[in-house]
Amino acid sequence: MSMTHSRIRRLSQLFIVGMALAVSGCGATPPASFRANLVEATKQRLTPDQEKQVATILEAMFGTPDRPCVLPETGLDVAKLRLAAGPVRSDIVGRKNGLYREHCAHCHGITGDGLGPTAAFLNPYPRDYRPGVFKFKSTERADKPTHDDLVRILHNGIPGTSMPSFALLSETQVDALAEYVKYLAMRGETELALMRAFFELDDADQGKLPETREFLVGETLAVVADRWKAAADAAIPVPQMPADIDLAASIAKGRELFYGDKANCVKCHGPTALGDGQANDYDDWNKPIVEWKKELAGTEDRAWASRATGVLAGDALTPRTIPPRNLRHGIYRGGRRPLDLYYRIHAGINGAPMPAAKGTIAPEDIWHIVNYVRSLPYELDGELGVDRPMVARDRF
């Protein structure tokens, strides 16, 4: 039966081609590497040579994701970093290496640029460590977080975001991860500093950075590292909660402040405290991108604009506005301790539009606001209220 046969011949050819296609695509995977901060490099109009120089310097100072190294100026502990870095391995006694890549890289990216495989999907986006800005901490707004702050975040997670709790990791592991986060942040900040340094070069440098220890460590790395070291001494002073006023009165006072002109929480958090006030603001790291995009749309230099747009599409996430918190959910990102809320109100949230009340509002008033905010989820009876039996089935 030629009919069936020639048909079969054709089909079998298809089959073979299909199999060949399926088996192709073989190949070894390249070792993990840090990604350059292309957004900044493009913004500073770095040449490929200059980008390469920055990469070389950074590798000399910080090593690679599989094999990190640090200069003593950073104050980082290499042993801890080794535990966190590298590919995921667990040895025969169950000790794990590659903690960062197991637990963090998926969202925060291997470089700590907040561009992991899942990043674009998350809401809010994972933190980009490279600017060295952290939100939830016990230090003043502009300061770096302490090591304990990072450990605390790792331990509790950040409710209301995709950051989960790592409470079940051992202390050593959490400690190593916090150290590695600092390492990535310092690396990112140094990179930024190096890239920005090209701006100040004069003709004698021939477009290259001076590769002296004095410049590389003294003017870039050490500046960054010192601010991290200073964090330990920058803790916010917390006065005692006023004891002379009962809770109800404190809440009432807090409410007054909440809607008042001075604290003006209502402006963003809204008269309902649902976070439905002004909601069209951006994070500190998204705002420049929004503005840059606007600028690029208007620029004459089309080639430059198209290159920059390409970089933004690949290396920056589409900016999202940051909505003010819905205070009626009872979800507090930076922690639910009264202390945490005090920090948030006192110092504001670094990177976010939440301003610092320090200086404008007296410490005891901050405590009143804290009490009011903590009472909000329970304010309206029947909202998130008491766990009552469900209404009987009844319709009309």
Next chain:
Amino acid sequence: MSDHHDHGPVTRAGETADDALHHAEHGGHDHGHGGLGVYLAVFLALCFLTTMSFLTFTPYWPWRDQPQVGWAFMMAVSCTKALLVVLFFMHVIWEANWKYVLTIPAAMMALFLVIMLIPDVGMRNRMVSQERALHMARPSDVRLMEEAGAARETAAHGAAH
């Protein structure tokens, strides 16, 4: 689908199967069914029944405060209508016994599916979570809105008089 079909007619594929089966089908009762009269009667019955079920919606329906009575009545009416359509318009009343084989299992399975959904989905309010209750419509909300509506109407009436 059992042995009693063994002696069924044998057709030749040369002629169209439909033609051949036309004889098989109608051989016994050549155009004995249907007819304008029957269809008109069924049509009138259907119209009457539609009006009947519509009755529950009018003020003349005596069981206003017991919606279940109305529902049962309407379902009964619907089933009767469905039965009429199936029996006469779809000619099932004139068909052989295969009609049971085809229709009854489907009807049973359909019913069974719905019945099995009831304990879980139909009675789901027993185990509702707080987060959901927070956002779910509640009878009390309807009451609130009715009160608001009543207040408006009273005001409107007051203004009118």
Next chain:
Amino acid sequence: MSTATATTPSLTHGDAHHGGPQGGLSHFLSTYVFSKDHKVIGLQFLFSTLLWFLVGGLLALAVRWQVAWPWSDVPVLGKLFAQQGGQMAPEFYTMLFTMHATVMIFLVIIPILAGAFGNFLIPLMIGADDMAFPTLNMLSYWFMWPAFFAFGASFFVEGGAASGGWTSYPTLSTNVASSPSSGWGQTLWLVGLTFVGVSSMLGSVNYMTTIILMRAPGMTMFRLPMTIWAMFITAVLQAFALPVLTAAGFMQLFDRTLGTGFFSPEGNIVNNAVPGAGGGQPLLWQHLFWFYSHPAVYIMILPAMGMVSDILTVFARKPLFGYRPMVYSIAGIAGLGFIVWGHHMFMSGMNPALGITFMVSTMMIALPSAVKTFNWLGTLWGGRIEFTTSMLFAISFVSMFIIGGLSGIFMAATPVDIFIHDTYFIVAHFHYVLFAGTAMGVWAGIYFWFPKMFGRTMNEFWGKVHFFLTFIFLNGTFFTMHILGAVGFPRRLADAYHYETFHHLQPLNAFMTYCAIGMVASQVIFAANFIYSMFWGPKAGRNPWNANTLEWTAPSPPGHGNFDFQPVVHRGPYEYSVPGVDKDHLMQTDPPNEAAARAAAAAH
């Protein structure tokens, strides 16, 4: 509708004498691509599904790799999978097992049984020249292509293919914000599912019509071979169960795209978004889904059971033990299959009282399966067993189905299910049924009907090597899964070893992965044998196995219209070794034989 009953031979007449260059492209298209000939459509199904089988197998290997050695670089296909320094991203892993199951179930098992074997065998085995509606039949194949395209394309859309598990439970699947691959991938998945559904529906009504109306003279319902009975009941299952899934699929699609809320409750905060509207209930999807997908489990095995019954009798040279009980038990499985779907939901938050109802009916469905197993054993008893490749696969189907059936009882026992639900115990169970069962049945069928499909026989030696390796490796892979299940090792975890309870299970998993690699590798033998034999295998006559059923009276491969004579059936399909008859088989078309009639009367 009646136009579709055309039986004109001209359109697809590919006869050697009429061959030649007639009509060029349109002739080629109508003969090989848009053919209405059930055999060509069957082969189209066969080749498509075998290709997808390869895809599904590779997906499975990737899954196994991650389970055995989490986060280590994936070899060979590493470049495709690598996301972060060579390791497989967990969402990629969830996508892999989702698509493995989807491909295997919807694009391999169901279409290879109902589509390939159903199409090829039904008209041949009942003595018809084609399906009742050849055009509809062609459409049922071409409706698979949008599904092929949708499932295939979903791998390349943003976020990747569906990753909500093949069960696609809401709200993971309905809420776009809940999973990175829950964007276009999941939508395409639903679209693909709908097309598979349409294809199956078209196929099933066609099969039923064909089997009811187009049997050869004398072919009563109780003279049908088991294969046809199984196909018939499978078609009934598909016709009644599938529309429910289609409806549910549409509802989920609307939940995703139009903002309806059938499966999402109010106040659900997914990925920190604002609480969504809703009013729906996630359990509703599970009910509707399993209302189809439990019967689908039987859709995935009944035809294999039928084929195995036929093959066992041929190579045991013995009538099927208890033909009517076999038919009744298939019907029983189908009937009970509709009222047991809740056993997939024992832990789902379903009303526990409802659980008891479903548990009892589930226990009862083991009964017809047991009857079938004993009847197969009864068929072998006292036979003259010929160990052909096909027979070996058929026997191993019985052997493996026993394991798959027995492990089902654990799950049916609700308290035990509390512990083993969603663990590797269930993975072992359904792979024993679907791979060690159905796939073995499919291979038995391919080796058995290959001569009828292509006019040549497959190489027996390499067939046996293929069988041996597959048999060894599949047990190595899947039997050990029971043990994992006994520890409570959950399925679908990208990395379970950070749990103290499961930390020590890695070596066993590695062993299973080695076996899985071996299992997939052994299929190369099959592929080579298949392709080689198609062209260069020894020519087969009309009836190479001395079997009884009608297809063996037709030429190999049958021409257009299948039969070159009018088949008239005089007896059941299993008249082997009839005492007083000079040959050991009596074909269904052989003229009436007095000795046979006497023997038959005595046997009853």
Next chain:
Amino acid sequence: MNASAITIPHDHGHSGGHDDGHHGHVHLQYQPGLPLSRGKLIMWLFLSTEIMFFAALLGSYVVLRFGAPVWPKPHHVHLSEPIGAFNTFVLICSSVTIVLALEAAKASKTGLAKFWMLLTLLLGSLFLGIKAYEYQAKFSHGIYPVHPRGLIYERPDLYYGSAVRARLGEPAIIDRLKDLDETPADQLTAEQRTARTSLQQVRKMVGSPDQQPFDLAVVADQIMPLPTAHVGGDHDGGHNGHARGLNDIFPWLRLPIVIPGGNMWASTYFLLTGFHAVHVAVGLLVFAILLGYTLGPKNAPMIENIGLYWHFVDLVWIFLFPLLYLF
């Protein structure tokens, strides 16, 4: 049990090895298991699958509806029973006409058959037209499920108040509101003047920090009141009791509305009627194709089969009508 009673020419040509095909085409004979034509059987089987399809949809509706704590009354969602009843009547008529078309075709009255067929087509189109009109009425009130949701809110709670405020705060709306505020009173109708006052009230209410659910119920009532008039039966019933809200008077406002249970209602209503309408449309398409044929006895089976389908569509509506409109 013995089929050999039927005389058929025997042609046992299976001499093994003779595999290169055959020239003549054997016209095979069959032994049908049911006294039905293939077309009719497959249509009935297809209808069985359709039964299950609609069983799933209707079943979901039933459990969702009766499991819901609150379900809107037909008038809350602008559902009109008389229109539904009329549509039922239209479908019943079309069922009769198709049967008459079949009878005419069987009796070889091709012209008459064509007339009835055309009438069926027209009635079906009328049904769809009325359906479209009804949909339009829903859409114009903002009742539809659209991401993230339509205008419908389930409860007059803080979230609702917040949504109203957000809508009132949109730049385009602010401009229109300003225009409205500045419009001299004599350019407005009495109704619009009253509405303007209550709109100002609403704006004040949703902006205040002291809003309570009860105030928000008043807000919801101002924006789109839930008709309550026909409950007692003391009013004249139906639309006459329908108070007009802000959204009716100023359609450009499109403020969020509160219909308890409205989201799920909209989901199920559009799902059920939508799939029914799709079936109607398919039927119409086939009617249109059939009109091109001579509708004589030869094509009567075709008419009968499509008629079966059409009656089934009618059947579904027979259940949909009371379930959606009257329950």
Next chain:
Amino acid sequence: MNSRIAGIFWALLFLLVPILGVAVFAVAPAYDHWLPKNVAAHGPSIDGLFYFILALTGVVFIVTELLLFWFMWKYDASQARGPATYVQGSHTLELVWTIIPAATLLFIAIYQMNAWADVKMRRPRMSPTVEVVARQFEWRLRYPGRDGTLGTPDDLFLVNDLHVPMDEDVLIQLKSMDVLHSFFLPNLRIKQDAVPGMKIPVWFKATETGSYDIVCAELCGWGHYKMKGRITIESREDFNRWLDEQYAKQEATQPEAAAGAAAD
């Protein structure tokens, strides 16, 4: 190849199935590849049922597989002692192997109902000990605090680290915030899906102190594998002490040093 040898080979291959099958199950417990240690009061009834079914199915498995082997061995065509037995079936045998399994299965069905009811239907009359809210990808816990009522300002919030008292009924209120999860306690023989929009009671009585895994057993997204929790069973005194400690931590108004002193 000698076909008799081939027959023997294939028969022996199938003989391996029951032999190795039993061997695997026999050896596994020795390597700790077996049911994890049970610490729940209701556990023995579940484990007992498991062993009972294992024994029952084991016997059926061995018998049927051996029969299969025996038939392959004995009825090999190459031995060709006359034609195959011509038998269409046997009503008696059919009846036997229908009724015996039916009775057995029915027995299992009825036998297990009590165990099922204990775990899923006979809920202890008490207010919830703790609320577990599953979320992508962690277990958020809420203890009712001192007033014993959930949903009041003194609730205690924790993540992943569940503590329960020993030898007492523990009632967990299980919820999900986003997608389906499944609350799986291997050592306590507990598994229950957490369904969005539903509040599902889960109860048990732990009989031994110790720390065990909480596993998510229902696919909940890309991070499903990492949804790990820990349940610690401790005595009432330890449990209370732990609660006070956590509560003090949650209400801290001063960093570190003041952690011990709870506010108000």
